[in-house]
Amino acid sequence: MRITELFDNGEFVVTAEVGPPKGIHLGHLVEEAKEHLSGITAVNVTDNQSSVMRTSTLATCAMMKQAGLTPIYQATCRDRNRLALQSDLLGAAALGIENILCLTGDHTKMGDHPGAKPVFDLDSVSLLYTASQLEKGYDLAGNELVGEPPKFAKGAVVSPISDSVDAQLAKMERKVMAGADYFQTQAVFESEKFIEFMERAKQFGKPVQLGVIIPKNAGMCKFMNRNVAGVHVPQYMIDELAADKERAKAGITGVEIAARIIKECRPYCQGLHIMALGWEAKVPELMKLAGL
C-alpha cells in the first residue's frame, strides 16, 4: 500500500519512525514496532541516522513488512552514489516496499565515523528526480529498465521552523518539481509558526505531515535548542517540563505537550509524523490524547 492513496482519500496519515540497531538482532525492534505502532499507518525506518552506522535500512524494512507493518524506506545520499541508490530503490520495490523518503542526509562529520567519505553524489532533489525517472522506466543515465517499472510514494522533508524558512520553501518547490508526493516536517513545537509556514506551503498542493517529538525533559529541549537545526522549544514549554520532574519522567507532560501541538496544527496539515526517539510505547497514548 502506498500512503499517497490514503492522502488522496483525504485520510489524516500518521507515521512514526524507528532506527535500526548497531547489530544484527532486529527481532526486538520489530516486536516493539508491532506492539506500539500497529495503530498507525506506516513506520519510517531511518538510514544511518545522524551519520551513526547501523544495520541496513532495507533489511529492516523487509523484516517490518514480513511482520505485517508498512515500512517507509528512508534513503539518504550521504553513503551511496547514484548507482547504489538506484539499485537499492529497485531492490525496495522488488520487495514490495513502495513508500520511500528521500533525504540528503547529515554530514559524515556529525556521526560516529567522522573520517568517512561523504558521498552526496545526489541530493534530496536529484534523488526524488531519480525515483521519478525509475517510475517512467528509465535509469538516471536514460537506459531502459527491464519489465514493469516500479511505483513509489515519494516522500521528502522540510524544516518549517528553520530560521532559513525562505530557503526551505525554495527547496520545497524544487522537491515538488522533482516529483515529491508528500512531505514530513522537522519537529514542531511552535504551532503558530507551523501554521504560518503552511499558509505559504499550501501553494504546492502536496500533503504535509506535521513532525512531532515527545519532549522527555527540560535538558533534552535545551540540548535540541543548542544543537539541532530547525528545532526550537519555547521557554514556557521547557518550564512546564521542569515544573514537575516526576511527571515529565513518566512521560505525562511530554505527551500532553505533543498532543496539544497536534490538536492546534491538525486543521492546517494532512498528517502526523511522530519521532518517538525511544518512547515508542507512548505513541498509543499520544494518539488517544490527540483524538486520533
Place this chain on the structure above:
Amino acid sequence: MLITELKANEVIRAAISGKVFVLNCHGCREIRFPEHEADAFQAELTAEGIVTGIFTTEYICNDENLSVILQPHAAAIQAADTILVFSCGVGVQTVAAMYPGKRVVAACDTYALPGFQGVTPLEHDCKQCGECYLNLTGGICPITACSKSLVNGQCGGAKNGMCEVDPSMECGWERIQKKLTALGRLDVLTKAPVQLRNYATDDLVNK
C-alpha cells in the same frame, strides 16, 4: 594548475541580460585561457551593440587591486545590466562580491590540472569542477560554500544561519538565497531544472 574553457555561447546568452560589460582575466600564467573563442564571442556581442565596454586585465581575484583598476571603467560598468566575466571561478566570485547589485555572469568553466595551483586569496574558492554553477547561484559557489557541495538548494542543517558541520561558516545556500532575493532573481534557482553533477568533467585532460 587550472584551465578555463568557454561555456557554450547559448548558455552564456541565456544567462546575460541587457547591456553587458566584459571583463577578461589573463592572470596567472599557468592558466590556459580560451582567448580566441572569447574574442570571437565578444566581437559578436559588440556587433549587436549591447557591449558597454571590454577590459582585459590580470589577477582579478585580488579585490583591492581590481577595485583600483576598474575605476576608469566605472561609467561603462554603471551603464551595464550584466558584468560578463571570462576568468576562473575565483575571479567571477570576486567580481560578484564587489558588485552585489549587478548580474555577474561566468562565461567559463574551470577545470583542474595536476600540478602547482595558482596563488589565490582565501576569501573565495574554486574547486575547478568543470561545470561552473555561479550563474544559477548569484555568483556564490555552492561547491565550495556548502559543506555538502549541494547543487539543488539548502539542506536542513543550518542553525541560526550557520552550517552545522562548521559553525564558524555561514550556510552557503542561505547566502545564495539572500543574494538572489536581493537581486529579485530567486526564480533562477527555483525554476532551474534538477541539477546533477557530472564527475566525468572533473578533469579536462581525461574528459
